[in-house]
Amino acid sequence: MNVYKFELKRLKKSILVWGLSVPGFLLFYLAFFPAMTSSGDAFSDLMQSMDPKFLAAFGIIPELPIGEILGYFNLTIGLILVPLAIQASNYGFHILSVEERELTADFLFTKPISRTKIIVSKFLSALTSLIIVDLILTAFTVIALTAFKGDEVVELKNVLILLLSVPFFQLTFMSIGMVISVSVKKVSSVLSYSMALAFGTYVVSSFGSILSSDAIKYITPFSHFDSAYVLINGHWHWGLIWISFTIMIVSLIASYFLYLKRNIASL
C-alpha cells in the first residue's frame, strides 16, 4: 500500500496537468462547433452523393457529417486520443524504469517487499491516474456536447460506449511501454520512447485512413479503437480491438516475468 500511495503522490502533478489540459483542449475544440453549423447544408448534400472511399481520405464520413455535432466530435476525439496515448506511454515507460534512472533502486529493493508487490503497486497507481483523467474527460465531454449541440438531439449512449474504450486504449499503450522498458538495458529518455510509440502509431493510422488501406489498420491501436465505427454502430470494433487486447495481455504478462528476473542496475 505504501508503494502505491507513494507512486500516486509522485504522479499527482502529472494527473493534474493531463487531467486539465486534455479535457480543456476538448472543450476548446468543441467551442468552435456552433460557429461552423451555419454553413454547409448544401455541401453535406453533395457529400452524400460522393464515393465514400474518396471522402474518407479527407476524414469525412457520410454517416457523421462534420456539420453535426457527433461528426465534429468524432474528428475532435480522434485528435484527443493522441495526447492520451502519449500520457499512457509516458507512464508505461516511466514507472518501471524510474528507479534505475534516478538511482533509487538500491533504496527501494532493499525494503522488505517483493518485486511482485512493487510491480503490481506501480501498475495500479499508473492505472488509477489514467482512470482519473478519463473520468474528467468523460465529464467534460458530456458537458461540452450538451452545451454546444444547439438544437440537435444527441444520442449520448454511443458517446459513452466510445469513452468507455478510452481506458483500454490507454492501457494498451501503457503495457507496450512497460514491456519495452523492461526489455531494453536502459531507458535514458522516457519522452523519446513514448513520442515514438504514440505519435508513430498515430501517423501510421492517419496514413492508413487517408489511403483507405486495410493492411495498415491491423498494426496500430488508433485504428483498433476507431471512434467513427463506435459512434455509428454503438459497439466496439471487435474485429480489430481483439488485437489490442491480445497485445495488452501478452505485454503485461511478459513485463511481469521480465521484471522479476531483471538485472537491476545499482550504484
Next chain:
Amino acid sequence: MNIIFRELKSNLKSFIIWILSLSALFYVASFEFEMFQGDSNITEAFDSFGFLFDALGGVPDMTTAVGFLSLVSIYIYVPLCIYSALLGSRIISKEEKNRTAEYLFALPVSRKKVISSKLAVAIFYTVLIATISMIVSWYSFGMYSHEPVSFDAFIINLGIGVLLTQMIFLSIGMLLSSALKNYKKSGGITVGFVIGTFMISMLVGLAEKAEVMKYITPFQYFPAAAMMEGNFELVFILITIGIVIVSFGGLYFFYSKRDLHI
C-alpha cells in the same frame, strides 16, 4: 572542435533511428499511394467535382504526388519538429541528467564555447534530417509524379518550410532547457508545446473562425498549400527569425549564469 565531435557522436544513434523510421514511413506511404493513384473512382470524382474543391479554397488533387504530399504534409512537419524539439532540449540538459556537467565544466573551456558547439551540432542535425527526408520523399513520390518540374520545386519549397518550422522548435527547446530551473522538465514542456501547437493547427484547418490562431502555431506559418506556389509570407518569416534570435539569445544569456545541477 573536440566538443563538436563528441556531440556529433553522442547524438548520432538517435538521428539514425529517426531518419530510418521516417524514411521507411514515407517509402511505405508512397508504395500505398501507387495503388491509390490508379483508383478510377477518385480520379472520376475529381474530374466531376474539381470545380467544387477549387471553390473550397484549394483542396489539392490527391491523385497527384504534389497534392497527396501536401495533404499528408503535416505528418512530415510534426515528426521532424518533434525530433528538433527533443534534440534541442536534450543536447543542453543531458550534461546534468547524465551527471557529466561537473566533468565538462571543469575543462578549460568557457560555457559560451560549450553552448556554441552544441548549437552548431543541433543545427547541423536539423538541417541534415530535413534534407534527407526531402530527398527520400522526392525519391519515393517522384516516381509517381507526372510533372517533374513543379514537383521538384514543391519539394525544395517544402524543405525550406519544414526547416524553418524545425528551427523554431529547436530554438525553443534549447531556450527552455537552459532557462528552466529543473532540467527534467524541459523535455516535457517542449513536447507539450509541439503537441499543443499541432492540435491548434488542426483546429485552424477545421474551423474558419479559428483563423486568427494561425499566428500562434508555427505549423501554420509555412503550410504545404502555400509551399505549392512557393508563397512564403513575409510576416511569418519575420516572426520565425524573431523567435529564433530571441531564443538563441536567451539560451546564451540564461546558460551563462545557470546554476548547474550536480
